[in-house]
Amino acid sequence: MTSSQPRLTRAAIVDAAIDIADADGFAAVTMRAIADRLGVGAMSLYRHVADKDALLTAMTEAVGARFPYPHEMPGAPVPTDHRDAAAVVGHRHWRECVRIATDIDWTLYQRHPWVVLAYSSPRHSMGAASLGCLDWMMAAFAQLDVTPVRAAEMTVTLWSFVQGVALTSVAGELLRSTADAALDGDLVAVLDARETTAAELAAFPRVATLRGLGHDNGITDLRRRLDDGVELLCDGFEARAGR
Numbered sequence: 001m002t003s004s005q006p007r008l009t010r011a012a013i014v015d016a017a018i019d020i021a022d023a024d025g026f027a028a029v030t031m032r033a034i035a036d037r038l039g040v041g042a043m044s045l046y047r048h049v050a051d052k053d054a055l056l057t058a059m060t061e062a063v064g065a066r067f068p069y070p071h072e073m074p075g076a077p078v079p080t081d082h083r084d085a086a087a088v089v090g091h092r093h094w095r096e097c098v099r100i101a102t103d104i105d106w107t108l109y110q111r112h113p114w115v116v117l118a119y120s121s122p123r124h125s126m127g128a129a130s131l132g133c134l135d136w137m138m139a140a141f142a143q144l145d146v147t148p149v150r151a152a153e154m155t156v157t158l159w160s161f162v163q164g165v166a167l168t169s170v171a172g173e174l175l176r177s178t179a180d181a182a183l184d185g186d187l188v189a190v191l192d193a194r195e196t197t198a199a200e201l202a203a204f205p206r207v208a209t210l211r212g213l214g215h216d217n218g219i220t221d222l223r224r225r226l227d228d229g230v231e232l233l234c235d236g237f238e239a240r241a242g243r
Contacts, residue, residue, distance in 0.1 A: 013034055026056070060119065061128065064108075069104060105163075134152065137155040144237065145241065168222060169222045
């Protein structure tokens with residue numbers, strides 16, 4: 001690295017890795033690719049990042065920090081009851097907090113598809129940014145007068161559902177499929193395009209009713225499917241809490 005080049009930092013390495021992952025998928029993130037992008041020698045990166053596993057952890061933490069939940073009291077202690085929790089979430093209703101979290105996480109996954117897979121591993125996903133989001137959602141669910149453990153379970157269940165629908169929406173991007181992008185995650189379009197025999201139609205009569213259904217429904221509109229499913233989850237959370 002010449003004196004005219006900027007000083008190599010861990011943040012610069014992580015940002016370059018995120019840019020590569022966004023453009024070409026996480027498989028394209030190599031120390032050589034990062035070094036080439038930054039104009040440095042590959043071995044120089046290891047003074048700042050131990051290995052690719054540590055790099056992935058740093059990447060997910062950096063991306064998570066870009067999409068924070070709206071903490072009203074950063075660094076606040078874990079709430080001990082629903083009154084303390086109300087201050088943490090800015091006196092928002094817990095269902096509003098769920099909708100806010102869903103919007104933020106969905107946007108994150110659409111902008112950084114590789115994070116859908118990275119967040120499948122708690123080791124790579126539970127950095128300070130994610131713990132802050134977990135604490136915020138636990139504070140929201142505390143309005144249901146549930147235990148901290150139950151509030152954490154509700155949060156993880158919500159996250160898992162959002163992540164699952166998001167995976168469907170970005171699967172083509174992750175697989176780098178050569179198929180028509182319009183078919184990604186679209187069950188009806190796939191059924192319409194599939195060469196289905198008369199025998200199959202007879203064997204699966206309920207599935208056959210989906211052919212030609214069009215796109216204005218909760219099967220093909222993934223964001224509508226997400227929102228409907230989150231509402232059902234909230235109804236279940238409320239019922240479980242006995243409210």
